[in-house]
Amino acid sequence: MWPALAGVLVATTDDGTQIARLDIPEGTGWCVLWHHSVQGFEVADCYENRGGNMVLTRSRQPDFAAGLGHIPGRGRQVSDGQGGYWIVDIDEAVPGNAYMLRPGLGAVDHRLQTDDMTVSLSAAAPRARVRIALIEDEE
Numbered sequence: 001m002w003p004a005l006a007g008v009l010v011a012t013t014d015d016g017t018q019i020a021r022l023d024i025p026e027g028t029g030w031c032v033l034w035h036h037s038v039q040g041f042e043v044a045d046c047y048e049n050r051g052g053n054m055v056l057t058r059s060r061q062p063d064f065a066a067g068l069g070h071i072p073g074r075g076r077q078v079s080d081g082q083g084g085y086w087i088v089d090i091d092e093a094v095p096g097n098a099y100m101l102r103p104g105l106g107a108v109d110h111r112l113q114t115d116d117m118t119v120s121l122s123a124a125a126p127r128a129r130v131r132i133a134l135i136e137d138e139e
Helices: none
Strands: 007-013 018-023 029-035 042-050 053-061 076-079 085-088 098-101 111-113 118-120 130-136
Touching: 018 118, 053 130
Parallel strands: none
Antiparallel strands: 007 018, 007 130, 029 042, 029 111, 042 053, 053 085, 076 085, 098 130, 111 118
């Protein structure tokens, strides 16, 4: 049996400042949460460490507001039981295990969340370019 790949989710600004470092063992996940800039409700994009790969697994969207919605053929849309919906079974690998995000100010509050920790990217680096990457744990 192969050992599980230990992973770390790291958020860094363009100047190399590390604003988050979260342990993400293989098979576990995290979400990027934020409040929609027009409607104000919370949106969640959730990822998993699958064999050392960052995989988008699901997204919770309380409404069909600007910039949101299900794309046919990309996961399945199911009710969240609260008037919104989840898009599940997306199972889309993120190229290069990383992407750039520019955290919104104030009420938008982009956050990284695991089962036991939440880090506000907006508080640490509002409007800065932030690279979110899943890397192999070197420790």
